Amino acid sequence: MTRPILLSTPHIGDRELEFVREAFDTNWIAPVGPHVDAFEQEFCQTIGAKYAAALSSGTAALHLALKLVGVEPADEVFCSTLTFVASANPIIYLGATPVFIDCDRVSWNMDPNLLQEALDQRAKRGKLPKAVVLVHLYGQSADIEPILTACNRYNIPLIEDAAEALGATYQSKSPGTMGRIGIFSFNGNKIITTSSGGMLISEDENLVAKARFLATQARDPFPHYEHSEIGYNYRLSNVLAGIGRGQLLVLKDRVAARRHNFSLYYQALSNLPGIKFMPEASYGRSTRWLTCITIDPKKFGSDREKIRDQLQQQQIETRPVWKPLHLQPVFKDCECINGAIAQELFETGLCLPSGSNLTETDIYQVIDAIKLCCTY
Numbered sequence: 001m002t003r004p005i006l007l008s009t010p011h012i013g014d015r016e017l018e019f020v021r022e023a024f025d026t027n028w029i030a031p032v033g034p035h036v037d038a039f040e041q042e043f044c045q046t047i048g049a050k051y052a053a054a055l056s057s058g059t060a061a062l063h064l065a066l067k068l069v070g071v072e073p074a075d076e077v078f079c080s081t082l083t084f085v086a087s088a089n090p091i092i093y094l095g096a097t098p099v100f101i102d103c104d105r106v107s108w109n110m111d112p113n114l115l116q117e118a119l120d121q122r123a124k125r126g127k128l129p130k131a132v133v134l135v136h137l138y139g140q141s142a143d144i145e146p147i148l149t150a151c152n153r154y155n156i157p158l159i160e161d162a163a164e165a166l167g168a169t170y171q172s173k174s175p176g177t178m179g180r181i182g183i184f185s186f187n188g189n190k191i192i193t194t195s196s197g198g199m200l201i202s203e204d205e206n207l208v209a210k211a212r213f214l215a216t217q218a219r220d221p222f223p224h225y226e227h228s229e230i231g232y233n234y235r236l237s238n239v240l241a242g243i244g245r246g247q248l249l250v251l252k253d254r255v256a257a258r259r260h261n262f263s264l265y266y267q268a269l270s271n272l273p274g275i276k277f278m279p280e281a282s283y284g285r286s287t288r289w290l291t292c293i294t295i296d297p298k299k300f301g302s303d304r305e306k307i308r309d310q311l312q313q314q315q316i317e318t319r320p321v322w323k324p325l326h327l328q329p330v331f332k333d334c335e336c337i338n339g340a341i342a343q344e345l346f347e348t349g350l351c352l353p354s355g356s357n358l359t360e361t362d363i364y365q366v367i368d369a370i371k372l373c374c375t376y
C-alpha cells in the first residue's frame, strides 16, 4: 500500500536529538532551563526581534499578549476573519468581544482600507477597540505598514499573529516584529515545530518580562510562594526548547523546500482552467507554508469538495481554506466588517500537501490527481 501524502507534517533535522539529549543528561526536564533561554535568544537573532518569551503554545502567547495590552470584559478587539479559531479564542477567554474584518484579494490578509474605515467609524461613535489582532496567513505577511498607521492614529496596540508566517518577510523585516507584540506557533504542522509550543516577542523588555511572570503562575519574588495576581502555567519545556533550537538551524531550508513545492504546483497547474493560486504580495516574500489554490467550478468542471474527496480516496490529504470566523457557529453573534471575500475564498479554496519533507514524486502525484479532476 502506498503511504498517504499529508498536508504538513513535522520535519526534524540533524541536531534536535542532540539538544534533547543534553536536556536529559543535565536533568533540565522542566519548564525552565538553558535551552529555553538559548531558544529565546536564537529566535530573536533569527527574526530580528529584541525580546522573546518561549511559551507552551501560540494560543497561550496570544492570550498573554491580549492581557498585556489590557484587554478586559466589555472591550472590543478587531481580528482578521480568515484564520484559524485560535486567533480569536483568547479574546473570549478575557471576556471581550471580537469584531471580524475581511481580507483583501492581494494577500488574503486583513484589508488595510477596511480597517481604517472601521476605526474611523468607531472613533465617531466614541468607542474604539482595545487591540487589533492581525493574522499573517499561510506563510504570507499582511500589509503591515498601513495597518500600523491606522492603529497608531488612534493609539491602538497591534498584536501580530504570525503563527503561520515564521520565515516570511515584509519589506525585508519579519512579520511579527512590527506591532506592539508578535506571536508565533511551533505546533506540529508549522514550518518548524517543537511538537507544541509558542513564542511571544516585543521591543518592550518590560512587556516580555511581564509575559514570563504571568506564564509562571505570576509568582512574586519571595522565597516562599507569594501571589498578588492570577497567573498561568504557560512556559515552554526545556526539552521542547531543545527541539526548537535544532529546528531554527534548518528554518531557511524549510522555507526553500516549501517554496519549491509551490513552484512545482504552479508550473503544472496554473494554466488549468479555473485554477488560481494564492497571490504573493509585492511587499514581501511568502514562505508558502501551505500552497493554496482556488477553483472556479464552472471553468474547472469540478468543485472544491469534489476534488478534495477524490484526492482523499487516493490518500492525499487536502484541506479547505479556513472557514472564516464570522461564519463559525460559535461566533454567530459577532459583527463582521464585510466578509464576502473571506467567504468566497473558503468556498473555493483548497490547501495542498505542502510539507518540506515531501518528495517531488509526492508533489507530481498530487498534481496528476488534480489534473484528473478537470473535466474541461
Ligand SMILES: Cc1ncc(COP(=O)(O)O)c(C=O)c1O
Pocket (backbone or CB within 6 Å): 056, 057, 058, 059, 060, 083, 084, 086, 087, 135, 161, 163, 164, 184, 185, 186, 187, 196, 197, 198
Ligand atoms: C493563525 C494561527 N494562530 C494561532 C495558532 C495557535 O497556535 P498553537 O496551535 O501553537 O496554539 C495557529 C495554529 O495552530 C494558527 O494557525
